Amino acid sequence: MGRRRAVITGVGAVSAFGVGYDALANGLAAGRSAIGPIRNFDARTFPTRVAGEVPIEKTSASLLEKHRGVLLHIGEAAAWEHSGLLRDRKVCFGLIAAAEAWRHARCGTAERRAALSIGLGLEQAFLEDFADQLDGDEIRIGAGDLAGPEGVRFRSRVDLTAEKIRGVLGLSGRVAVHVSACAAGGTAVAHAASLIERGAADVVLCGAADSMVNPLGIGGMSRLGAPSPRAEPSACRPFDRRRDGLVVGEGAAMFVVEEEGRARTRGADLLAVLAGSATTQDAYRATAPRPDGSRALAAMERAVRRANLAPSDIGYVNAHGTGTPLNDMAEAKAIRALFGDVPTSSIKGAVGHLMAAAGAIELAACLLPFTRDLLPGTAHFEEPDPECPIHVIGPRPLQRRVEYVLSNSFGFGGQNVSVVLGRPR
Amino acid sequence: MRLDGKGLPVIAVSTLTAAGLAGRGLAQRVLEKSLPRPSELAPPAPSRPEDIRQKKLMSRAAWFSALVMRGALEEARWDEARAEIGAFFGVGASGAEMDEVARLVAASMEDGQFSLARCGREGLDACNPLFAFQIMNNFTLCHGAILEGLAGPNAAFFSRGTGTVTALEEACAAIMSGACERALVGGADTALHPVTMAELEREGFLRQGLTPAEGAAALAITSTAEAPLGYVEAVRVFPVERPRGTLVPRTGVLRDAAVPAALDALEDQPCDVVVLAPWGAPAREALLDLPQVLEAELSVDTSLTLGESLAATPALAWAVTLDLLAHLDKPRALVLSAGPDGDLGVVVLAKGGA
Incomplete structure (x- = not known):
């Protein structure tokens, strides 16, 4: 019996370009950027005022109800809204992207045994709820009378999105919630491939959802000094000599991943092969990536090896490329060392840094080389940096046919993941 | 996942419970029912300079995790080639210190109401700039990995139970596939965090007999060993x-x-x-x-x-x-x-x- 291989047969996305995978694909193919002023809350006094925000001001029951494939019971979404659950924007994004991927892959009853492997960001904290419990300089929260009224209060639980996707799509397989910060989306997809390859699942719905475009998310990132101080649409310019920080994004990307033989038998469209992946840790500092990029290099090297490929087989690298001075320099060193002059880009200048969902949305972008022979560009890249000696694709996408691509995601805390996708045959 | 042959050897264990930080002996105390009732733990304070420095960025669970990781590594005598050791953990909700949240919220109040404008102007400056590192869920794994130099394959799963079992399964899969030969596996968490307590109350778990506690455990698993635990x-x-x-x-x-x-x-x-x-x-x-x-x-x-x-x-x-x-x-x-x-x-x- 041959090796079991995992293939992608469905994709769904929600991004700053809008709802739906086509919005993302068309936006990237046109070389556009979707970064703009934050609109879902009044950020005028915040140090950061731009984001890769999904163009939806309020996540609501009616938003969910209008999306085909989100199979809701009557009154269910309204009850969620009433309970406060939809205040966490990533719940809606995850549900919509999951439903789109499910529909795109033409999944039905037979696929309901699918496992779910999803990367999710931090709980969303609701500062106004905490304010209600403020007593002097102390917040009084706890069991009993201090628990607050019913519903989602103070913060949303990390696995809420997973719980709702499982319920709405009626999935009966196992659930894994990856919380590897900005590496979570990549690790969730890599995990899905691993489950398929070792026979632990035949179908896995995987991907990630996140939103930190909220007061504490934006405020917390600003305090870290990670976002660009410029409140301009060009705030994030990965690998550019003038880069000065990231732009926070939000959204989701979900995939249906299944065993290749099964997918072919049922006549599913094969979008890409999940050829290999690897994780490593920087084990360096809580506050910065390892400057020599050596553990990122190790992740890329191992992912390529596990795909039974040579570095020269990789035709495009989708970089983590946050637009921060330290990340891009370390990553460029690692890419140069392994791949030389391979065309490389980061889509974070166009959609922002989706945090836990970054790896997933970037893997969705990595389908373009196979579906349209297009390598996505790097929005706002104008001045090459000698400290980043790699072949950076400029703002316009590059028309080229490649057989294999590699996508990097590196998380706060030092978790690295590299995933190799191949053109289906 | 069924493992071939005898299975994968576990060569060291470290736990942090109401009985303190320990490698062995917990079973006897469980059988004798001689453990103190679950309550807030008093873990050892950091003494090494690097621990003291990093502890400022840690949640309680992250410190628990760092302690049991170190305990398991010491018992396993894994002093060499740590960069290739894997780490797979089940981790819980974010564990922000409530004092930090209170400072932020108090500085954002205007006329007795939470003011978003004031939050942006003054509230954010009232809390530790590195507050975000305390609340990121994966830092429960990462702080320990940084302190101990574990740079191999890894994963952090959100867990209210099965996420930790998934961590064990993935550690075994990593060893079986040759991604690493050695891995630390475990979980660290506190159900006593005020926001978690409130959550468990609203979800009805406390009414149905859930006894909130906190703790951590790490197991050292390897591909081969002569006389494992x-x-x-x-x-x-x-x-x-x-x-x-x-x-x-x-x-x-x-x-x-x-x-x-x-x-x-x-x-x-x-x-x-x-x-x-x-x-x-x-x-x-x-x-x-x-x-x-x-x-x-x-x-x-x-x-x-x-x-x-x-x-x-x-x-x-x-x-x-x-x-x-x-x-x-x-x-x-x-x-x-x-x-x-x-x-x-x-x-x-x-x-x-x-």
């Missing part, structure tokens, strides 16, 4: 059906799922000891008959003595079980955890020795 023979997560919109399955459904899950994991092998970790009264009732069905000589309910520490609970139960097998000289145990995520985690452990 024990072996991981099988590890599986079993999803359990529940009515749409509810967090946990009905008691009868959980009961009906538990027996086939246990038999599936055991694959016709006899089992001498059953260790259960049910989150509260309904789950306990569902698992009540299991030891009898499996004809086990002994059954232990770790949650009765250790309480429910969410992401840490399954790992603590494995640590207790390895201890029990050695202490009672029994060949095999089944550990079944049923956390407030509603699913089942089943692990089969065998006694070690030469």
Whole structure:
């Protein structure tokens, strides 16, 4: 019996370009950027005022109800809204992207045994709820009378999105919630491939959802000094000599991943092969990536090896490329060392840094080389940096046919993941 | 996942409970019921300069995790080539210090109301600039990995039970596939954080007998060892059906799922000891008959003595079980955890020795 291989047969996305995978694909193919002023809350006094925000001001029951494939019971979404659950924007994004991927892959009853492997960001904290419990300089929260009224209060639980996707799509397989910060989306997809390859699942719905475009998310990132101080649409310019920080994004990307033989038998469209992946840790500092990029290099090297490929087989690298001075320099060193002059880009200048969902949305972008022979560009890249000696694709996408691509995601805390996708045959 | 041959050797264990930081001996205290009631732990304070520096960025659970990781590494004597050691952990909710949140919120108040404008102007400046590192869930794994230089394959799973079992399964898969030869696996969490307590209250778990606790455990697993503490023979997560919109399955459904899950994991092998970790009264009732069905000589309910520490609970139960097998000289145990995520985690452990 041959090796079991995992293939992608469905994709769904929600991004700053809008709802739906086509919005993302068309936006990237046109070389556009979707970064703009934050609109879902009044950020005028915040140090950061731009984001890769999904163009939806309020996540609501009616938003969910209008999306085909989100199979809701009557009154269910309204009850969620009433309970406060939809205040966490990533719940809606995850549900919509999951439903789109499910529909795109033409999944039905037979696929309901699918496992779910999803990367999710931090709980969303609701500062106004905490304010209600403020007593002097102390917040009084706890069991009993201090628990607050019913519903989602103070913060949303990390696995809420997973719980709702499982319920709405009626999935009966196992659930894994990856919380590897900005590496979570990549690790969730890599995990899905691993489950398929070792026979632990035949179908896995995987991907990630996140939103930190909220007061504490934006405020917390600003305090870290990670976002660009410029409140301009060009705030994030990965690998550019003038880069000065990231732009926070939000959204989701979900995939249906299944065993290749099964997918072919049922006549599913094969979008890409999940050829290999690897994780490593920087084990360096809580506050910065390892400057020599050596553990990122190790992740890329191992992912390529596990795909039974040579570095020269990789035709495009989708970089983590946050637009921060330290990340891009370390990553460029690692890419140069392994791949030389391979065309490389980061889509974070166009959609922002989706945090836990970054790896997933970037893997969705990595389908373009196979579906349209297009390598996505790097929005706002104008001045090459000698400290980043790699072949950076400029703002316009590059028309080229490649057989294999590699996508990097590196998380706060030092978790690295590299995933190799191949053109289906 | 059923592991070939004897399974994967576990060569070291470290736990942090109300009994303190320990490698062995927890089982005896669980059997004797001589452990203090679950309460807020008093873990050792940091003494090394790098610990003191990094502790400022850590949540309680991250410090717990760093302590048991170090304990397991020391017992395993894994001093060399740490960059290739894997780390797979179940981690819990973000553990921001409430004082930090209070400072931020208090500085954002205007005329007795929370003011978003003031939050942006003054509130944010009132809290630690590195506050975000304290609240990121994966830092429960990463702080320990940084302090100990673990740079191999890794994953952090959010866990209210089965996420930690998934961490064990992925660690075993990483070793089996050759991604690494050695890995630390475990969980660290606190159910005593005020926001988590409020969550458990609103979800109805506290009313149904969940005893909130905190703790951590780490196991050192390797591809080969001559005289290990024990072996991981099988590890599986079993999803359990529940009515749409509810967090946990009905008691009868959980009961009906538990027996086939246990038999599936055991694959016709006899089992001498059953260790259960049910989150509260309904789950306990569902698992009540299991030891009898499996004809086990002994059954232990770790949650009765250790309480429910969410992401840490399954790992603590494995640590207790390895201890029990050695202490009672029994060949095999089944550990079944049923956390407030509603699913089942089943692990089969065998006694070690030469």
